[in-house]
Amino acid sequence: MKKQPQVTEQTRANLRQAFWELYAERPVEKISVREITDRAGYNRATFYLYYHDVYELLEEIEETVLGNIERLVNERLLKGDKLDFSQHMGLILRLAGRSRDYTRVLLGPHGDPAFSRRLKEIISPLVDRFFLPAAELDEQARRVVREFYLSGILATIRTWTAEENPMPIDQLIQLVVRIVT
Incomplete structure (x- = not known):
């Protein structure tokens, strides 16, 4: 059949x-x-x-969400010479917003820590490109600064998607850019 x-x-x-x-x-x-x-x-x-089991089902969902983000990073954020951090942060947040129901749970208290690690790995090239090249840092310092930014981005997404009535993306981006730069 x-x-x-x-x-x-x-x-x-x-x-x-x-x-x-x-x-x-x-x-x-x-x-x-x-x-x-x-x-x-x-x-x-x-x-x-x-x-096979519930873990395989969870992995399928995580792969779908992470695959969308990875495609965005690879296709839109890492290509081209003119990069504007606020525009690219906006794209990441818009994607997180589109999959808000998933993102909120996957980054929330029941979320799989492996999801957060993989998300950091995917967006790490952005941090390297925007924040680390200009800095004269040794490798240990680069790892610490990279983790600082990645953890901040994830915490921002986690907090923003958990809000019942989240602030508009443009307002959030302005806030983050103002604080970070």
Whole structure:
């Protein structure tokens, strides 16, 4: 029996949505396959047709979010000679805003620390390009300054996406640029 692509993708989407609703409430280790399938309206066997376990499902969601950010960094932020930090920070924040529901949870108290590490790795070239080249720093100092900026950017995104009524992106960018520069 051959599965129809539309049905397969809809089933996967339903399982992801059910998982996500649970993950927004509690850590991944406290979520069972049974809870996901009950919420999505499938039996457990259906889950295992698509995923090995709940961690694989979480990884798929994280990869989607990180993949979008990485494409943005690689395609738009690192190309070209004229780079304006505020414009590029705006693009990152807009992307975080578009996936706000995911970003808020993935960077929140139940979030996977590996997600934060990978996000830092992806945006690290921006920090290197905007803040580190002009500075005469040895390698140890470069690592410390890089971590300072990366942690600040992640904390800003975490705080901004967690706000019930977040400030407009342009206002946030102006605030960050004013403080950082």
